Amino acid sequence: MGVAAFYRQRQASQFRGLYESMRESEQLLSEAEAVGQLGSFVFDIQADQFRSSENLDRMWASVPSSADRRRVAARRASVRSG
Secondary structure, rough: OOOOHHHHEEEEEEEHHHHHHHHHHHHHHHHHHHOOOOOEEOOOOOOOEEEEEEHHHEEEEOOHHHHHHHHHHHHHHHHHHO
């Protein structure tokens, strides 16, 4: 096996290890959220993007609409501006 092939194989192996570690972390977070009856979300105001965990979606029964996200963003802006 050449050096380049060895290096590619090593990178692929490291990537698989990182991917599996990330999946395990996501699974543990999901289980912790379910046990604690919690959820999580990320709301990027500038990009107008909202992502939420599956557990939060289950608790809300649906993901908020774009209008809801804009209303929340406007409220946050007004609170920040004083």
